[in-house]
Amino acid sequence: MTVSPYLPLPYRIIAVRQDTPDTATIDLQPVRAAIPEPAPGQFTMLYMLGVGEAPISVSGVPIEGAPLAQTLRGVGNVSKAIIRLQPGDEIGVRGPYGTTWPVAEADGHDVLFIAGGLGLAPLRPAIRHVLAHRDRYGRVAVLYGARTPADILYRDELVLWRRMLDVQVEVTVDRAQRAWHGAVGVVTELVSRAGFEPDRTLAMVCGPEVMMRFSVQALQGAGLPSERIYVSMERSMKCGTGLCGHCQFGAEFVCKQGAVMRYDRIASIFTVREI
Amino acid sequence: MSASGLPKTAAVLGPDGLQALIAALAARGMEVIGPVERDGAIVLDRIAGIADLPAGRTDRQEAGSYRLADRDDGALFGYAVGPQSWKRFLHRPVETLFRVRRIGQELAFEPPRETPPRTAFLGVRACELAAIAIQDRVLLGGAYVNTEYAARRAQTFLVAVNCGDPAATCFCTSHDTGPRAHSGYDVALTELLVDGRHEFLAEPGSDSGAALLAYLPTRPATAADWAAAAAVAARAAANMHRRMPSEGLKETLQAHPEHPRWEDVGQRCLACANCTMVCPTCFCTTIEDHSELDGLGAERVRRWDSCFAGDFSYVHGGAVRTQTRSRYRQWMTHKLAHWWDQYGTSGCVGCGRCIAWCPVGIDIAAEAAAFVESSKREEDAHGIA
Numbered sequence A: 001m002t003v004s005p006y007l008p009l010p011y012r013i014i015a016v017r018q019d020t021p022d023t024a025t026i027d028l029q030p031v032r033a034a035i036p037e038p039a040p041g042q043f044t045m046l047y048m049l050g051v052g053e054a055p056i057s058v059s060g061v062p063i064e065g066a067p068l069a070q071t072l073r074g075v076g077n078v079s080k081a082i083i084r085l086q087p088g089d090e091i092g093v094r095g096p097y098g099t100t101w102p103v104a105e106a107d108g109h110d111v112l113f114i115a116g117g118l119g120l121a122p123l124r125p126a127i128r129h130v131l132a133h134r135d136r137y138g139r140v141a142v143l144y145g146a147r148t149p150a151d152i153l154y155r156d157e158l159v160l161w162r163r164m165l166d167v168q169v170e171v172t173v174d175r176a177q178r179a180w181h182g183a184v185g186v187v188t189e190l191v192s193r194a195g196f197e198p199d200r201t202l203a204m205v206c207g208p209e210v211m212m213r214f215s216v217q218a219l220q221g222a223g224l225p226s227e228r229i230y231v232s233m234e235r236s237m238k239c240g241t242g243l244c245g246h247c248q249f250g251a252e253f254v255c256k257q258g259a260v261m262r263y264d265r266i267a268s269i270f271t272v273r274e275i
Numbered sequence B: 001m002s003a004s005g006l007p008k009t010a011a012v013l014g015p016d017g018l019q020a021l022i023a024a025l026a027a028r029g030m031e032v033i034g035p036v037e038r039d040g041a042i043v044l045d046r047i048a049g050i051a052d053l054p055a056g057r058t059d060r061q062e063a064g065s066y067r068l069a070d071r072d073d074g075a076l077f078g079y080a081v082g083p084q085s086w087k088r089f090l091h092r093p094v095e096t097l098f099r100v101r102r103i104g105q106e107l108a109f110e111p112p113r114e115t116p117p118r119t120a121f122l123g124v125r126a127c128e129l130a131a132i133a134i135q136d137r138v139l140l141g142g143a144y145v146n147t148e149y150a151a152r153r154a155q156t157f158l159v160a161v162n163c164g165d166p167a168a169t170c171f172c173t174s175h176d177t178g179p180r181a182h183s184g185y186d187v188a189l190t191e192l193l194v195d196g197r198h199e200f201l202a203e204p205g206s207d208s209g210a211a212l213l214a215y216l217p218t219r220p221a222t223a224a225d226w227a228a229a230a231a232v233a234a235r236a237a238a239n240m241h242r243r244m245p246s247e248g249l250k251e252t253l254q255a256h257p258e259h260p261r262w263e264d265v266g267q268r269c270l271a272c273a274n275c276t277m278v279c280p281t282c283f284c285t286t287i288e289d290h291s292e293l294d295g296l297g298a299e300r301v302r303r304w305d306s307c308f309a310g311d312f313s314y315v316h317g318g319a320v321r322t323q324t325r326s327r328y329r330q331w332m333t334h335k336l337a338h339w340w341d342q343y344g345t346s347g348c349v350g351c352g353r354c355i356a357w358c359p360v361g362i363d364i365a366a367e368a369a370a371f372v373e374s375s376k377r378e379e380d381a382h383g384i385a
């Protein structure tokens, strides 16, 4: 009998970083065999003994000696349990699954990253890839919206990106106390400020569905064609392999034809409620 | 095939020949599963011989109803399909995928190692062969396969029975999936009850099917036997009055996710999930952790799930499909429309189970027809051809 695609590989947690009060990034190392190298935008199924599995996007790809990094918000039973683990604990990992951010298609284009909340996590490998191959791309902008200043993910890395002189990094929060002197408002308001050239820009958008809906509207309003807008969909997932039926979104399986999807391919159903 | 277009090796056997067929399958180490009567329904279970078959029984099925009745011809296969399909033996309702143990901080994953037993299915209807072929595509045709299904499927010997007496809920002719089996079987039987004779025309569909027939007490099939078998199929087709619309159905369903008809059916549907459980092609599953008592181990268990279940579409924060109409839309649009995009076939084979076993008698064929009709009316009203 061939090996079940549901069988995870044991991975050891080597570091847990608390990013925000409810979100942590874990660094993972294979105990023996490793999963194939994930590409930016892909996800894995993480397994916690006695609790179950959850689809979690890869927030750091294991290249050049870096560990596999995954960022989890403690909202479900599995993610809550995993972010409480300690270095040395083991979890199961299988994957990687799903489509990738179009870092190759973006070659020669200006690139606009728009992230909302935890949506910065799946985008980070793509941002890192683009910045690591900076000469292949035109202007690069990262627009990021978080709920409050305390919810801003990867602060150090955002600062690092902003310090590069050829990357535009804009951060906004929904609400803030006095200590925050940055922008307040929704991330879509940053789109007009980014001032991109619609005919040579490609946008990658990731965040809650409403945030993506407004971002797409703003991008289209600014003249960006649908086939150069990519979004990352979220649906219930039990298998990641196209076998359980849970992730269906119209005729698409989000685990196979997504999570990253070209907007023109799903435009007709994107705004249908409860689809 | 011979020059006359008939398979040369087709044979005719009597009830004793059928008994010998079951015995021969068992002698080859196979567990034989067939139709048996239990608790007022014809279900599928282990059989030892023809005495276990529901002789002289038939089923009367309507939207929301199923009951058994006597027939006077002593037929062994004089009924259509019951609540169970062969899905339960190939894509099992509950399946343990593997075990996990924690040893210190380490996790050990232990896949099961046993090979499933060889199994023969006796009495597989044409629509069910079509359903198995569809599940083959769904569960074996993609980049990842359902390995447990694959292992069972490889161990399965299929004896089909062509339908002579379809139920009022059947509509396989709409999908071209019956009432006669065309492929995908090892042996196909047609029950012949002519002039007081009780016989079966047996057509081999595979080498192992032909080998099995060669070993049984049979007589060669004559032109009269073929004609009798053709008459059985023709009568069955002529007696089928339910119809699933096909013209424009996929496009209509996909183009109208906000059609008022969804609310109409959503008001009637109880979201009980019966339809998805009885459907021979529905494949959705969930996976659960069954912890062992010591807390150090667990079994990963896959079980059938349903798009009607409240938590089926759950992502943190809540379900995507909170309303019954959204769930019915998902089930019907998937089955009759998206399935074509995903697997190049309809997800419905016309077995009628979801119609009979729906407690409120919702009829997928009638719903589809109403949908096509009212969208057509709307388009006419808007002047769109």
Ligand code: SF4
Pocket (backbone or CB within 6 Å): B275, B278, B279, B280, B281, B282, B335, B347, B348, B349, B350, B351, B352, B353, B354, B355, B364
């Ligand atoms: S949708 Fe209904 S009629 Fe069609 S295959 Fe499934 S149970 Fe049978």
Ligand code: SF4
Pocket (backbone or CB within 6 Å): B268, B269, B270, B271, B272, B273, B274, B275, B276, B308, B354, B357, B358, B359, B360, B361, B362
């Ligand atoms: S259509 Fe009928 S069988 Fe299916 S979920 Fe609704 S009430 Fe239950």
Ligand code: FES
Pocket (backbone or CB within 6 Å): A236, A237, A238, A239, A240, A241, A242, A243, A244, A245, A246, A247, A248, A253, A254, A255, A256
């Ligand atoms: S997550 Fe199971 S089919 Fe996509």
